[in-house]
Structures are given as C-alpha cells and as structure tokens.
Amino acid sequence: MPSIRAPASKQTATLQVAVKCRPLTDNEQRRSRHIIQVIDDKSVVVLDPDLSKDYLDLIQNRTKERSYTFDHVYAPGCSNADVYKNISSTIAGVVHGLNATVFAYGSTGSGKTYTMVGTHSDPGLMVLSFRTIFDLIKKDDSPDTFEVSCSYLEVYNEVIYDLLEKSSGHLELREDPVHGIIVAGLKRIKVHSADRILELLNIGNSRRKTESTEANATSSRSHAVLEITVKRKQKGQYGSQVLRGKLALVDLAGSKLTRILKDGLSGNSRTVMVATISPADDQYHHTTNTLKYADRAKEIKTHVHKNIGTLDTHVEDYQRMIDNLQVEVSQLKKELAEKEHQLSVKPTEKAADSELSWLNVLSQETGENVQERINLQKALFELEETNKRNRIELQHLDDAIARHQVKEMDSMALQALTSRRQIILDNIRDNDEAGAGYRKDIEMNESRRRQLQDMIEEATSNNGNRTYLHILSQYRLLGMTNAELQIEMAMRDQVIHNQREALRSLWNILYGTGLNQKQILKLAAKQGLTVEGCPLPSSSSDVSTPPSFSPHRRLAPPFMSFPSPQSEPYSPSACFFQQGFSTMSYLKNQHETPTICRQEHLSSYYMMSGTGCSPYSGDGKQWSSGRSMPFFCTPEKPGEMNNFHPGTENAVSQQNKEHSDTQGFSMHRKKLPPPVPAWVVLEPFVVLSPDAPPTNAGKEWAIIRCASRKAYGGGKHTQELLDGLTLYQRLVTFPDPLMVLTVEFRLGGSRLVYYMVYDADERIARHDPLPTTPVHVLPWYAQGSPSAARRLRRRVRPPRQI
C-alpha cells in the first residue's frame, strides 16, 4: 500500500536580506574615504560624506549617520563562505522539493559578481550552493533517485540569451499555466557533479557581456540567472512521487529587477537577497539607495511549499511506472495460473460427512476471513488513492489562496477557496483516520488467518484420513488464495489505469498544442529532454491516428475520439491506441487478437458482484459513452446520461440489469468491452442556467459537462478535472467570443457532474460541482429565437465525432 504522507504544507516566508560590504579597491584606497561602519552582524551605519552638511546637522541636532538593520551584515573582511553559512539551509531545501532564489543586488562595482561567482580562493554563492546540493545527494541514504539539471541565461538590453548555447538567439519569456514563467527554448543540461556545473558556469560567464565602467573594470552588462533543478523521485509501492526543487542564482547587472525574479520575489520560493555595497564615499548615494531598497525588501513575503510532481512529471516516468506495474501483473497472472492448475487436481478419496464437519466449519470461517481481508484492502486502497488526490488539490488550493492574498483579490473568491480547503483538510483527516482503522483491522484479520491455518493443520495431522484431509484443506485454501490474487491483480490494474489516464492527459496536452510528433520531439530536445513512449501517428485513415494531427481539429485532441453511431464498435486495438499507448507490432494488424490489450484489461474482466457494473449494452453495437469499469466502482446512476447523450437508454437499462443479476458474494468472470477513451465530444448545448449571475441573465451560455469516478469530497476527480480544464482553457483560443462547446469527462464508474459555464465576456463565468438547482439543457439549435439559433449555428461548428 502506498504510504500516507503528510499534506504538503505551505509557509509564508519573508525575504532573507543580508548586506555585504566589500573592501576598498586599490584605486579607491588612494582617493576615497571609507564611510561604512559594520556595528555587529545585523547592523550597519553609513556616514554622509558631505562635509558641508556638518554645520546644518549640528544646528538642527541631526545625525549624519544612517543606521540600518538586516538579517545579516557582513563587514569587508568577510568571505563568501561566511555569507554562505547563513543561507546553506535554504539551499538544502532544494533537494527536498523546495524552491530557493539567491540574488545579489547593488550598484555597479559593489561586488555582486564577486559575491555570486567569487574567485578561486573565495568561491562565490553559486559555487558553494551546487557543492552543497551534490554533497546532500551523495549523503542521502533513502532509496530515492535524483536528477539534477541546470540552465544559465543572461538578460541583456531586455533580451534573453542562453549562455549554454554558443550562438544563442533571442529567447522569449512565457507564462506557462503549470510551470509559471518559463523561458521558451532554454537549454537545460543534465549534470552529475558540482564540477560540471562549474564548468558550465565558466563557459556561460565567458559569453556574458561585460564592459569597463568607471566603478568596475569588468562590469557585467547583463543579468545572469543560473538555475539548478533537482528532481527527486521517491519510491513507493504503487508509483513514485516526484519532488522538484529549483534553485535560481541570480547575478544582476546594475540595479533593476526583472520579471525573471517574479517567483523569487512573490511566488513559491525561499529567497535570499544579498545587497552589496561599496564602502567608498563617492558611492554614498548608490549605497544609501541600495540599503533603502534592501530595507523595504525585508517586507516582501513569499509562499513556500514543496513542488510535488503530478502532471508535470515527465512522460517517461509514467511510462516506466506502467512498465513496472505490468511486470508485476504478469507475475501475478503466472502465479494465478499455477494455482488454477493445482485447483483442477481434485481429490478422489471420500470421507464420511461427520468426519468433515469440523473442516467445513473451519473452511467457512477461512472463507469469511479472506472476504473480510479483501474488502478491507479494497477500502484502504481506495482511501489512499483518494487522499493522494485530496493532497494534490489541497496544494492547488493553497497556491490559489496565496495568489489571491498576494493580489489582494476579492474576499468572496478567497472565502470560497478557504472553505473548500477546509473541506479537503477534513476529508484528508477523516480518510487518514479511517485508513488507520482499516490497517488495524487488516492486522487482526491476518492474525485470525494464521490461527485458522494452524487449527486446520493440527486437525488434519491428528486425523486418520490425513492425506485426503490435507489435500481437501489445501484445495479450499488455494481457492481463497486465488481470490486474493485476483484482487491484487485488480488493484494493480487500477493503478495502471490511473497512470494511463495521466499519461494520456500529458500526450493530449502535447498534441493539443497543435504540434505534430516531430515538432514535439524537436521542442523537447531543445529543452534537453528525451521523450519516450510517444504514440506514433500512423498514416492515412488509420483509426489509431491521434486526431490532433489533423490541422482542422485543433479542439479535438483533448477530447479524444468517440465512436460515431455509424462506426464499428471499438475494436480493442483501436481503443488501446486511443488510450495513448502504442506498440508497433500491435498497430500492424488491428484485427488480430490484441495480446497486449488483453493483458492490459484481463483483470478488469473479473468483477465482484455488488461492486461492478457494465456500461455495455451487450449487443455489440450500442454503447453508452462510458468505459469499462475499473474494479472498484459504484454503479452509474441511470438516466443521468440520457439528459446529455441520446441513445444510451438501452445501454443504461442493460447495465442495470446486469448489475442486479450479480448479487451475492462470488467471483464473476464477466466479459466487459474494452474501455472507450476518456474524453468524449458531444454536440454543443446552449443553456439557460437558472443560477446564472444576474448580470449575464438572458445571455447564451455554453456548458461543459464533466463526469468523474468518485465524489469523496473532491479528491481524485478534482485533479482530473483541473487537468482537463487547464487543458481546455489553454487550448481553446476563443476565435469567436461565443464559443459553445460541451465536453464530457468520462472516467468510468459513477459520475460526478461538473459544470463549467462560459459566456461571451467572462470566459469562465461559473463552475460548480453538482449545482443545487437543475439546469435546463437544450441542444443549441433548439434554444432561443430562430435568428439566435441561426447565428449560433453559423458561428459554432459542432464538434465532430471521430
């Protein structure tokens, strides 16, 4: 079972501000006065060198000294290592998924580059930081694996250049909904040692633009940002969580701050600012300006939380996770086959009924014990999965709340977020408590199992019919083990299914950008990333071609495809591909029995009565828009679907029939159709929502309908919905202000209806889980005046079913 982790907590941190005064240079010693006095390790005094003010100061009883207090103050004799001592704990957080930003701020010639880069004898904060990172990775004795990469850029005259690229062109800043501000096309190089970063740093520095100024012979004319990313993959039984810590080391030219520091100054980062000052009297104004700014910077607050990877986890990671789980499943299958073989060898001897009665009682008890264990494990598994999602949502909410707080946005939205956060927190706590209870119950159950086994062993060894009874008891026990193995397989199938969903979402995002596979791979290579497991589009009209490769279907990719009423029901092979996975051999002949697909879904064919149901009508032609049930599902609500998708009545009633046919505890081998893709495009609807905000009453609304597996207070489904919605927002460019589209999330099992209402002005006017009042949904052509319908029909091309 995956371990239950503490929720990713978020802290508000203030900028750590240090001031470092450099010594007078040789030149300055000849011509300048020293005007800085470091009082102690926290305060510094600046003397006004203007002697003409002495008289005024005297008569006005003013002091010519200005005193400032900071987190740390370093006198001219201090080394970079002294500064580093006080920030090393911030740097260490990067190895645990936290972001950190260190930047030097000061006027030209004040010692920024010296502080950040340093010299051979006095290495700077950059060098010391990445030494720490590699030391910590080396010393880490957890089973986690690490991947460190680095990028180095400069900003010169408002233009960004890649310092790790020989003749870098101009790069652009982009706001990425997932990763925040990113520099598109910036090279990211995987590194395995501090020396390698040092090497890259030197290469990059040699490309930096410098020139001689009055204050500094080699004055940096550009800002430089060295970014080190540490990806930590934590191993868990059912998958790995990825923590991604980022360290930005910034050497600013002159003194203006750029957008690149946005994260460091307001976002998710522990940030250290080292204000560098010169002690020379001719730098007085620069020095006081720097100190005033640094003094104000003390108030800046950041919101720090761990970056726990979900969607941004690399495709390759998911693929690898799935591969491992598949190996596990095939091992279990092998074991199952062996047990089944043993079961087929039936005992031939007979014993008197009376002799067997005690064995019957024990067998029955053992059976109940197994069933109880199965149910407990199943419930625990669901709880843990749900809480994983809850924690992710919690993190999203924390982010959103922090953003609202920073922007001081309206309290209504903030209130909604906060109350949602409380619900999630309560859910997490309740689920954790319930999980602990289940674990205790499982322990008790297992000790009872051991007791029962001992009793059977003892009884058979004392009986005259020893061999027969032994075989008989083994036969029954094997039956139980068989059931347990099937459960285990189903659980793993469920995990595979989840990972598959995540992987498919990732590919959908990539395809949804409108890029083809080649472009995606090229782009990834540019970023220094290797993309594995890319679904290969095949040529011509192959059903397996992802719809996104068609230029006229910009909107199609996220919604995947759905069999049109005219088309053949999904063949397992087509379905298999549309899940986002391909194997070349598999695609060669889609009519062959798909061995891999069968393996993928085999255990989904085993259903426990009372928990399973099929969305399939059974006539091979009529589909509900559902997918085959994952093992742990609750029955779909009949009728819900009918509102939105005509022609599913048969499917639903058939499904209910099947469901009611399978009561009582026993294992059923039920053939279900292979799953259909998770995204389905239905025809557009125009909605008059009774709970629409009054200002928008009477307008035409578009509604996006989403469905998900479990309600559970917004755990699993919410993340999937968020992913989907982010995707949607990103992809839909609204070429026409009145975009009417209905999307249905299909994730199998019972559904949670989720509404997104878009209107012409506000994009997302409203989104709500389960509206309290009914929403009247009409096909767009049936709504409003004939002219409005005509207008809509012209503007909105109904999404095609593929």
Ligand SMILES: Nc1ncnc2c1ncn2[C@@H]1O[C@H](COP(=O)(O)OP(=O)(O)OP(=O)(O)O)[C@@H](O)[C@H]1O
């Ligand atoms: N702590 C120090 N000890 C000795 N020399 C120093 C120290 N700090 C800075 N210097 C010297 O001061 C001069 C200016 O430093 P530096 O180049 O780091 O300034 P800067 O703030 O980066 O300037 P610019 O913004 O123009 O690039 C250099 O000659 C550097 O060697």
